[in-house]
Amino acid sequence: EDQVTQSPEALRLQEGESSSLNCSYTVSGLRGLFWYRQDPGKGPEFLFTLYSAGEEKEKERLKATLTKKESFLHITAPKPEDSATYLCAVRGMKTSYDKVIFGPGTSLSVIP
């Protein structure tokens, strides 16, 4: 059965203190790993799609990387506006349509 876990559950950083969020997955044939940002009371906002081990993508202070078992979302010199919940999701080969499984998320707080 496809599974996604994320760690830590919550992370508190000082402004400018870089760190990484982890997404570990078990899936039968990865067809895509997705990162989202969700602000309170809003729907998830798409950040990245990764497809194969070794792939990296960047957007402003965020960089996502992928291995065969996990993905990391690196946050460089975070600002308070980066505070949000970050969700990871995967799509596997067993799915017959565009279905994804979401992890529980990491709640990030960046303190000024």
Added chain:
Amino acid sequence: SAVISQKPSRDICQRGTSLTIQCQVDSQVTMMFWYRQQPGQSLTLIATANQGSEATYESGFVIDKFPISRPNLTFSTLTVSNMSPEDSSIYLCSVVMRAPNYGYTFGSGTRLTVV
């Protein structure tokens, strides 16, 4: 990528009543997805809505409780029926986006509180 309008954005409902949530997309899409996000939890897929056919429900979700309509390629509704406080959640619709990146676009969600 597609823009999704979802309404209502929030509602407070009495137990035993029903609420219909609407999702309008600004482009034609084959499949629309409905998710539930319980307080402090991640997203759980309720069902997939294909235009012209019955929705496909995930384990633990049934049509009598969550009837879905998909009358055309840009619109869908989800009804939460005979509500109880345990149905208090955020409900989200989503569609696949294929350009410029493959991924999923979400509506802003409906925050439902059942009292």
